[in-house]
Amino acid sequence: xxxxxxxxxxxxxxxxxxxxxxxxxxxxxxxxxxxxxxxxxxxxxxxxxxxxxxxxxxxxxxxxxxxxxxxxxxxxxxxxxxxxxxxxxxxxxxxxxxxxxxxxxxxxxxxxxxxxxxxxxxxxxxxxxxxxxxxxxxxxxxxxxxxxxxxxxxxxxxxxxxxxxxxxxxxxxxxxxxxxxxxxxxxxxxxxxxxxxxxxxxxxxxxxxxxxxxxxxxxxxxxxxxxxxxxxxxxxxxxxxxxxxxxxxxxxxxxxxxxxxxxxxxxxxxxxxxxxxxxxxxxxxxxxxxxxxxxxxxxxxxxxxxxxxxxxxxxxxxxxxxxxxxxxxxxxxxxxxxxxxxxxxxxxxxxxxxxxxxxxxxxxxxxxxxxxxxxxxxxxxxxxxxxxxxxxxxxxxxxxxxxxxxxxxxxxxxxxxxxxx
Numbered sequence: 006x007x008x009x010x011x012x013x014x015x016x017x018x019x020x021x022x023x024x025x026x027x028x029x030x031x032x033x034x035x036x037x038x039x040x041x042x043x044x045x046x047x048x049x050x051x052x053x054x055x056x057x058x059x060x061x062x063x064x065x066x067x068x069x070x071x072x073x074x075x076x077x078x079x080x081x082x083x084x085x086x087x088x089x090x091x092x093x094x095x096x097x098x099x100x101x102x103x104x105x106x107x108x109x110x111x112x113x114x115x116x117x118x119x120x121x122x123x124x125x126x127x128x129x130x131x132x133x134x135x136x137x138x139x140x141x142x143x144x145x146x147x148x149x150x151x152x153x154x155x156x157x158x159x160x161x162x163x164x165x166x167x168x169x170x171x172x173x174x175x176x177x178x179x180x181x182x183x184x185x186x187x188x189x190x191x192x193x194x195x196x197x198x199x200x201x202x203x204x205x206x207x208x209x210x211x212x213x214x215x216x217x218x219x220x221x222x223x224x225x226x227x228x229x230x231x232x233x234x235x236x237x238x239x240x241x242x243x244x245x246x247x248x249x250x251x252x253x254x255x256x257x258x259x260x261x262x263x264x265x266x267x268x269x270x271x272x273x274x275x276x277x278x279x280x281x282x283x284x285x286x287x288x289x290x291x292x293x294x295x296x297x298x299x300x301x302x303x304x305x306x307x308x309x310x311x312x313x314x315x316x317x318x319x320x321x322x323x324x325x326x327x328x329x330x331x332x333x334x335x336x337x338x339x340x341x342x343x344x345x346x347x348x349x350x351x352x353x354x355x356x357x358x359x360x361x362x363x364x365x366x367x368x369x370x371x372x373x374x375x376x377x378x379x380x381x382x383x384x385x386x387x388x389x390x391x392x393x394x395x396x397x398x399x400x401x402x403x404x405x406x407x408x409x410x411x412x413x414x415x416x417x418x419x420x421x422x423x424x425x426x
Contacts, residue, residue: 014192018185026178033174041078044107049073051101052083052155058097063087079160080143084152089115091126094153099129107131109157114143116152123154202374216249223249273315273401277425280344280351281306283316287323288342298331300338307344312351312422318398319422325391326355326418333377333416334359350404351424356417362410370408371396395420 056072065087074082098113113126123143143154223242284306295302323342330340334357341356362370362377369375376389395418399406403423410416 015189018189022178022182022185025181029174029178044109045075047105047107048081048102048155048157049075051098051105051107052081054101055094055097056083056085058101059085059089059094060087062090062093062097079157081155082152083155084150087151089151089153091115091124095127095129098155099131102131110159112143112156112158114154114156116150116154126153213253216253220246220249273318275313275315275402277311278314278316278319279308280310280312280353280422281308283319284323284342284344284353287320287327291324291327295327295331295338295340298338299336300331300334300340303339303341305341305343307346310344310346310351311425313425314402314404314422318402319420322395322398322420323353323355325395326420329391330355330357330359330416333357346424349424350421352419352421354417354419356415358415361412361414361416362408363412367408367410371406 052073053069056069060067060069069084069086072084074084076082094113094115098111102111108131110128110130112128114123115126116123125143143156223245227239227242284304288302288304292302327340327342331338334340339358342353343356344351344353346352360377366377370377371392372389373393374389375393396406399420405421407419407421408416409419
């Protein structure tokens with residue numbers, strides 16, 4: 006999948022999520038508002054009808070104008086202007102509430118004009134699974150008239166339940182957003198993996214094609230019956246074939262090394278080794294190659310440092326670091342290698358004065374198949390596996406690899422090993 010396609014999918018996905026969240030929030034708020042309004046209207050009608058029935062029960066004639074006054078979200082006062090029988094009031098309230106489809110439990114109290122106080126009536130459970138709560142002290146008005154108060158104590162709990170539903174919906178939406186984000190991450194990784202695989206195939210084709218072509222040409226010359234030059238020329242072309250064959254084997258070994266390290270099948274032969282001696286062996290083999298390229302190698306080795314490591318893999322890691330230092334340096338590479346001990350650790354540092362690494366490249370330099378873009382420098386070869394091998398192998402040694410670099414100022418890689426106990 007192309008980068009532009011991923012961007013379009015990401016943009017459309019974000020717009021869809023924002024639209025979904027906005028629509029969900031709008032309809033939830035609207036539904037709660039309508040539900041609250043419908044509840045209030047139903048209670049008003051039920052209480053007004055109850056007040057009329059109380060007056061009819063007492064034989065009082067004449068309509069009541071706006072007898073219901075809502076003091077809060079769940080408390081109502083009803084002015085009756087007539088004597089109120091508590092038993093009859095409960096019957097009328099229960100019947101009218103159920104007729105208006107009001108399913109909330111309620112408490113009621115009747116104002117006693119003789120005692121000038123609001124007497125508690127009863128708790129009426131309209132819900133089938135409701136449990137009667139403790140009596141509530143209902144507030145009274147500063148009026149000396151006949152009225153009764155109705156409180157819905159469970160209404161806040163009902164709102165809490167609705168809020169829980171809203172929160173649940175929000176959590177589900179966030180899960181959808183999370184899955185969407187995870188999908189985008191997977192798509193990005195797959196695209197990056199596809200690019201890495203394509204680059205690896207291109208690099209491998211280039212790396213294998215050159216030595217194979219050289220070997221084919223050399224073998225064709227050797228097969229020519231009219232070849233001149235005698236045994237000296239034969240040895241020369243045989244040496245070319247041998248050198249290119251070793252180069253191919255070296256490249257294949259790097260791929261297999263990383264594969265074995267990933268599978269955990271690479272068994273280490275950990276033993277005490279003198280770090281300086283191992284480094285010196287690598288330098289003795291690498292110095293002629295560096296001199297041929299006009300480079301300079303400086304070493305500062307601590308003789309007394311003994312580490313616990315696999316000598317073969319230590320040498321391979323140092324070869325990779327020195328090889329990279331030469332590749333990413335100018336025409337006259339200068340490489341410095343030092344060793345030392347600190348606490349329970351021994352370390353070896355390979356430094357160069359080459360191209361250096363940007364902060365972006367430093368984050369990915371140990372990724373498999375990753376190769377640093379080199380601009381106009383086209384002769385840098387490899388599969389991007391050397392530093393991956395170094396990182397994995399240091400982890401197998403229970404050590405670490407540190408990188409210090411600045412673009413245009415060179416790089417420094419430090420391998421930190423556990424010392425022999």
